[in-house]
Amino acid sequence: NAGVTQTPKFRILKIGQSMTLQCTQDMNHNYMYWYRQDPGMGLKLIYYSVGAGITDKGEVPNGYNVSRSTTEDFPLRLELAAPSQTSVYFCASSYLREANEKLFFGSGTQLSVL
Amino acid sequence: AQKITQTQPGMFVQEKEAVTLDCTYDTSDPSYGLFWYKQPSSGEMIFLIYQGSYDQQNATEGRYSLNFQKARKSANLVISASQLGDSAMYFCAMREGRRFTREGGSYIPTFGRGTSLIVHP
Numbered sequence: 515n516a517g518v519t520q521t522p523k524f525r526i527l528k529i530g531q532s533m534t535l536q537c538t539q540d541m542n543h544n545y546m547y548w549y550r551q552d553p554g555m556g557l558k559l560i561y562y563s564v565g566a567g568i569t570d571k572g573e574v575p576n577g578y579n580v581s582r583s584t585t586e587d588f589p590l591r592l593e594l595a596a597p598s599q600t601s602v603y604f605c606a607s608s609y610l611r612e613a614n615e616k617l618f619f620g621s622g623t624q625l626s627v628l
Numbered sequence: 629a630q631k632i633t634q635t636q637p638g639m640f641v642q643e644k645e646a647v648t649l650d651c652t653y654d655t656s657d658p659s660y661g662l663f664w665y666k667q668p669s670s671g672e673m674i675f676l677i678y679q680g681s682y683d684q685q686n687a688t689e690g691r692y693s694l695n696f697q698k699a700r701k702s703a704n705l706v707i708s709a710s711q712l713g714d715s716a717m718y719f720c721a722m723r724e725g726r727r728f729t730r731e732g733g734s735y736i737p738t739f740g741r742g743t744s745l746i747v748h749p
Contacts, residue, residue: 547736547737554637554741556719556739556740556741556742557719557739558739559736559737559738562736572736602671604673606673610735616663616675617663617665619672619673621671622671622672
C-alpha cells in the first residue's frame with residue numbers, strides 16, 4: 515500500500531519559472547491538502563479539496579493553483595516562482611468518517627527558488 | 629489569533645526520563661479533535677495520538693499520553709521513558725467541527741509551530 519506519493523523530493527527553480535508538484539493517494543480518501551512548512555512556522559494550509567472537482571483556498575493560497583479531477587490526484591501548480599515560495603511542501607489526505615481520522619502525509623518536497 | 633500555541637521552541641530531556649510538550653488551543657466549537665505528529669530529521673510526518681473533545685479519558689498510545697485539560701484548553705503530550713529516537717520536531721494540531729462544511733475551513737487541521745525535542749544519552 516503506497517499511501518500518499520509526492521513528487522519530486524527536491525527541486526530548484528529560477529525566479530519566474532513554473533512547476534507542478536504531484537500528489538497521488540491510493541486510499542480512496544475524500545479530503546486532500548497541501549501544506550507548506552517554513553522554519554519555526556509550523557505547517558500552513560495552501561489549498562484543500564473535499565472531493566473530485568471541489569477545491570478551496572487555505573491560509574496562504576497566493577501564487578498557487580490546484581485541481582482535483584480525480585479522487586486520487588491533487589497536483590499543486592506554482593506559477594511565476596518567487597523566493598518567498600522556498601519551502602518544504604507536504605501533501606496529505608484523510609477520510610472523514612469520524613473526527614479522529616488522522617492525516618496521511620507524503621514525504622515532502624523541498625523547493626528552492628533562486 | 630493563533631488557534632494552536634506551542635510555547636516551547638526547544639526542549640531537552642535525558643534518556644529514560646519523561647518529558648511534557650505543551651499545547652494550548654483556542655476554539656469556540658464544542659466538537660473538536662486534537663492530534664500530535666512527530667517529524668524526525670528525515671522529514672516525514674508521523675501521527676502519534678488523538679484526543680476528541682468529548683472523550684472522557686486521556687488518550688494513550690504506548691509511551692505517548694495526552695494530558696487533556698479541557699477547561700484550560702490544553703492538550704500536552706507526555707512521552708515516558710524517552711529514547712534517543714524520540715529526538716524530533718513535535719506538532720500539535722486541531723480539527724474543529726463535527727459536520728462537514730465547505731465554507732470557513734471547518735474540519736481542516738490547523739497546526740502549531742512545533743517543539744524541537746532533543747534526547748540526551
